[in-house]
Amino acid sequence: MPFRIRPYRPGDLDALYDICLLTGDSGQDASGLYEDPKLLGHVYAAAYGIFQPEFAFVVDDELGVAGYVIGALDSRAFEATLEREWWPNLREQYPRPTKPKEDWTPDDRIINLLYGRSAGDEALLDAYPSHLHIDLLPRAQGGGNGRKLMHTLFDALARAGSPGVHLGVGARNTRAVGFYEHIGFERLAEKPGSIVFGMKLPFD
Numbered sequence: 001m002p003f004r005i006r007p008y009r010p011g012d013l014d015a016l017y018d019i020c021l022l023t024g025d026s027g028q029d030a031s032g033l034y035e036d037p038k039l040l041g042h043v044y045a046a047a048y049g050i051f052q053p054e055f056a057f058v059v060d061d062e063l064g065v066a067g068y069v070i071g072a073l074d075s076r077a078f079e080a081t082l083e084r085e086w087w088p089n090l091r092e093q094y095p096r097p098t099k100p101k102e103d104w105t106p107d108d109r110i111i112n113l114l115y116g117r118s119a120g121d122e123a124l125l126d127a128y129p130s131h132l133h134i135d136l137l138p139r140a141q142g143g144g145n146g147r148k149l150m151h152t153l154f155d156a157l158a159r160a161g162s163p164g165v166h167l168g169v170g171a172r173n174t175r176a177v178g179f180y181e182h183i184g185f186e187r188l189a190e191k192p193g194s195i196v197f198g199m200k201l202p203f204d
């Protein structure tokens with residue numbers, strides 16, 4: 001069976017968690033990095049499938065789900081939803097790290113992201129209110145699935161009225177940075193260790 005792109009279904013939630021971890025170290029397997037295998041997925045993947053399933057798409061083959069693109073139409077509204085319905089339970093489960101920052105483990109650094117959140121820079125959100133994450137397992141990489149998943153999400157966001165989508169990527173993830181530039185994303189901002197890209201919609 002060749003790769004196929006289809007809308008997200010609730011039964012794909014575990015795959016979101018797994019793929020998020022298996023690509024979570026600048027595109028490489030992060031499972032040796034984190035003690036808690038669900039942490040990355042709690043922050044970067046699961047909530048998109050649960051709260052914005054109409055902007056979540058997966059690529060699968062006979063082995064199962066091999067990648068996803070997940071988006072939020074309105075990043076401010078999405079963050080407000082998570083503030084009500086997602087972060088509180090996680091904060092109970094994962095107390096804020098109290099030790100000095102220099103002693104934080106990789107798990108502590110992700111747990112800290114559960115606290116003091118904001119949807120992002122106001123000017124960025126005005127022009128590019130949507131945002132996304134994309135992750136493919138190695139077997140699905142390099143054959144056009146990334147581009148196809150992006151176009152599928154761009155169409156869904158544009159049809160829902162979004163004027164633009166942004167994303168943040170670690171500067172160490174040079175493969176993803178090259179991919180975003182190649183498919184037409186504009187470099188909007190650079191922070192220490194990360195780059196923000198944007199794409200105006202509709203995309204043609």
Ligand code: ACO
Pocket residue numbers: 023026027028132133134135136137140141142143144145146147148167168169170173174175176177178179182183
């Ligand atoms: N530099 C230049 N061009 C590139 C690069 C690169 N590093 N990577 C891909 N391209 C080009 C391809 O040659 C292709 O060109 P063409 O269509 O003109 O022939 C085009 O980009 C599309 O490439 P795809 O094959 O669709 O790319 P792929 O399926 O591998 O998807 C992705 C790219 C999403 C980065 C994938 O490799 C991946 O998931 N990697 C691991 C996880 C990851 O790093 N995710 C990003 C995290 S950041 C975030 O989610 C916001």
